[in-house]
Amino acid sequence: MSAFRSVLLTFLLSMVPVLELRAAIPFGVANGLSPLAALITAAVGNLVPVPFIIIFIRRIFNWLKSKQRVRGLIERLERRAVKKSALVRQYAGLGLCILVAIPLPGTGAWTGALVAALMDMRLKRAVPIIALGVAIAGFIMTGLSCGFLHLVG
Secondary structure (H helix, E strand, O other): OHHHHHHHHHHHHOOOOOOOOHHHHHHHHHHOHHHHHHHHHHHHHHHHHHHHHHHHHHHHHHHHHOOOOHHHHHHHHHHHHHHHHHHHHHHHHHHHHHHOOOOOOOOOHHHHHHHHOOOOOOHHHHHHHHHHHHHHHHHHHHHHHHHHHHOOO
16 A cells, blocks of 8 residues: 555544544554554544534534434434533543543544533633543554554664
8 A cells, every 4th residue: 555545544544433543543554654654644634523523513413303313313422422521521621631532432532522512612622632632542542553662662
Protein backbone atom coordinates (compact mmCIF):
# COMPACT_ATOMS: atom_id res chain seq x y z
CA MET A 1 0.00 0.00 0.00
CA SER A 2 1.32 3.46 -0.84
CA ALA A 3 2.19 5.88 1.94
CA PHE A 4 -0.49 8.32 0.76
CA ARG A 5 -3.15 5.62 0.81
CA SER A 6 -2.06 4.48 4.31
CA VAL A 7 -2.29 8.06 5.59
CA LEU A 8 -5.67 8.64 3.93
CA LEU A 9 -7.21 5.40 5.22
CA THR A 10 -5.79 5.94 8.72
CA PHE A 11 -7.23 9.47 8.71
CA LEU A 12 -10.66 8.29 7.52
CA LEU A 13 -10.77 5.27 9.84
CA SER A 14 -10.10 7.51 12.84
CA MET A 15 -13.29 9.44 12.05
CA VAL A 16 -15.51 6.35 12.28
CA PRO A 17 -17.48 6.18 15.55
CA VAL A 18 -16.53 3.28 17.83
CA LEU A 19 -13.38 2.49 15.79
CA GLU A 20 -11.65 5.86 16.13
CA LEU A 21 -8.03 5.66 17.37
CA ARG A 22 -8.48 2.08 18.59
CA ALA A 23 -8.53 0.89 14.99
CA ALA A 24 -6.82 3.70 13.08
CA ILE A 25 -3.44 3.68 14.84
CA PRO A 26 -2.87 -0.10 14.64
CA PHE A 27 -4.04 0.04 11.01
CA GLY A 28 -1.61 2.85 10.17
CA VAL A 29 1.35 1.15 11.86
CA ALA A 30 0.48 -2.19 10.23
CA ASN A 31 0.38 -0.49 6.84
CA GLY A 32 3.82 1.05 7.02
CA LEU A 33 3.33 4.39 8.77
CA SER A 34 5.80 5.26 11.48
CA PRO A 35 4.23 5.22 14.95
CA LEU A 36 4.45 9.03 15.09
CA ALA A 37 2.85 9.45 11.64
CA ALA A 38 0.05 7.03 12.56
CA LEU A 39 -0.53 8.86 15.85
CA ILE A 40 -0.67 12.33 14.30
CA THR A 41 -2.77 11.26 11.33
CA ALA A 42 -5.28 9.40 13.49
CA ALA A 43 -5.48 12.12 16.15
CA VAL A 44 -6.14 14.86 13.59
CA GLY A 45 -8.74 12.73 11.82
CA ASN A 46 -10.40 11.83 15.11
CA LEU A 47 -10.78 15.51 15.99
CA VAL A 48 -12.33 16.59 12.67
CA PRO A 49 -15.93 15.59 13.56
CA VAL A 50 -15.80 16.94 17.14
CA PRO A 51 -16.87 20.57 16.55
CA PHE A 52 -19.61 19.45 14.16
CA ILE A 53 -20.96 16.97 16.70
CA ILE A 54 -20.97 19.59 19.46
CA ILE A 55 -22.68 22.19 17.28
CA PHE A 56 -25.21 20.07 15.38
CA ILE A 57 -25.93 16.82 17.24
CA ARG A 58 -28.90 18.09 19.24
CA ARG A 59 -30.64 19.34 16.11
CA ILE A 60 -29.84 16.12 14.26
CA PHE A 61 -31.10 13.99 17.17
CA ASN A 62 -34.32 16.02 17.41
CA TRP A 63 -34.91 15.58 13.69
CA LEU A 64 -34.10 11.84 13.83
CA LYS A 65 -36.44 11.32 16.79
CA SER A 66 -39.28 12.46 14.53
CA LYS A 67 -38.51 9.42 12.35
CA GLN A 68 -40.20 6.40 13.90
CA ARG A 69 -37.64 3.92 12.54
CA VAL A 70 -34.65 5.40 14.38
CA ARG A 71 -36.29 7.00 17.39
CA GLY A 72 -35.41 4.11 19.73
CA LEU A 73 -31.75 4.11 18.64
CA ILE A 74 -31.40 7.85 19.15
CA GLU A 75 -33.06 7.69 22.56
CA ARG A 76 -30.67 4.86 23.57
CA LEU A 77 -27.69 6.93 22.43
CA GLU A 78 -28.94 9.89 24.45
CA ARG A 79 -29.47 7.76 27.57
CA ARG A 80 -25.99 6.29 27.24
CA ALA A 81 -24.46 9.75 26.86
CA VAL A 82 -26.40 11.02 29.87
CA LYS A 83 -25.08 8.09 31.96
CA LYS A 84 -21.52 8.88 30.87
CA SER A 85 -22.05 12.55 31.65
CA ALA A 86 -22.12 11.73 35.39
CA LEU A 87 -18.32 11.41 35.30
CA VAL A 88 -18.06 14.72 33.49
CA ARG A 89 -20.45 16.46 35.88
CA GLN A 90 -18.52 15.16 38.89
CA TYR A 91 -15.03 16.03 37.65
CA ALA A 92 -15.81 18.76 35.08
CA GLY A 93 -13.11 19.08 32.40
CA LEU A 94 -11.00 16.32 33.91
CA GLY A 95 -13.95 13.94 33.68
CA LEU A 96 -14.46 14.73 29.99
CA CYS A 97 -10.74 14.27 29.34
CA ILE A 98 -10.76 10.88 31.09
CA LEU A 99 -13.87 9.80 29.19
CA VAL A 100 -12.14 10.54 25.88
CA ALA A 101 -8.68 9.27 26.92
CA ILE A 102 -9.69 5.73 27.88
CA PRO A 103 -9.36 3.75 24.65
CA LEU A 104 -12.28 1.38 25.17
CA PRO A 105 -15.54 0.96 23.25
CA GLY A 106 -18.09 3.54 24.35
CA THR A 107 -15.45 6.18 25.00
CA GLY A 108 -13.50 8.47 22.70
CA ALA A 109 -13.90 11.74 20.87
CA TRP A 110 -17.38 10.97 19.49
CA THR A 111 -18.74 10.06 22.91
CA GLY A 112 -16.96 13.01 24.52
CA ALA A 113 -18.39 15.42 21.96
CA LEU A 114 -21.88 13.95 22.39
CA VAL A 115 -21.65 14.29 26.18
CA ALA A 116 -20.31 17.85 25.86
CA ALA A 117 -23.18 18.76 23.51
CA LEU A 118 -25.87 17.25 25.74
CA MET A 119 -24.38 19.11 28.71
CA ASP A 120 -24.43 22.39 26.76
CA MET A 121 -20.66 22.71 27.13
CA ARG A 122 -19.26 25.56 25.07
CA LEU A 123 -17.24 24.65 22.01
CA LYS A 124 -14.17 26.66 23.06
CA ARG A 125 -14.11 24.80 26.39
CA ALA A 126 -14.93 21.30 25.12
CA VAL A 127 -12.64 21.04 22.07
CA PRO A 128 -9.31 21.56 23.91
CA ILE A 129 -10.33 19.07 26.61
CA ILE A 130 -11.38 16.52 24.02
CA ALA A 131 -8.14 17.14 22.08
CA LEU A 132 -6.11 16.40 25.22
CA GLY A 133 -8.08 13.20 25.75
CA VAL A 134 -7.48 12.21 22.12
CA ALA A 135 -3.75 12.84 22.55
CA ILE A 136 -3.63 10.65 25.66
CA ALA A 137 -5.65 7.89 23.98
CA GLY A 138 -3.40 8.21 20.94
CA PHE A 139 -0.25 7.70 22.99
CA ILE A 140 -1.82 4.70 24.72
CA MET A 141 -2.90 3.11 21.43
CA THR A 142 0.44 3.84 19.78
CA GLY A 143 2.20 2.25 22.71
CA LEU A 144 -0.04 -0.80 22.53
CA SER A 145 0.33 -0.99 18.75
CA CYS A 146 4.10 -1.04 18.62
CA GLY A 147 5.28 -1.60 22.16
CA PHE A 148 6.03 1.11 24.69
CA LEU A 149 9.75 0.35 24.64
CA HIS A 150 9.87 1.06 20.90
CA LEU A 151 8.54 4.57 21.58
CA VAL A 152 11.35 5.53 23.98
CA GLY A 153 14.17 3.61 22.36
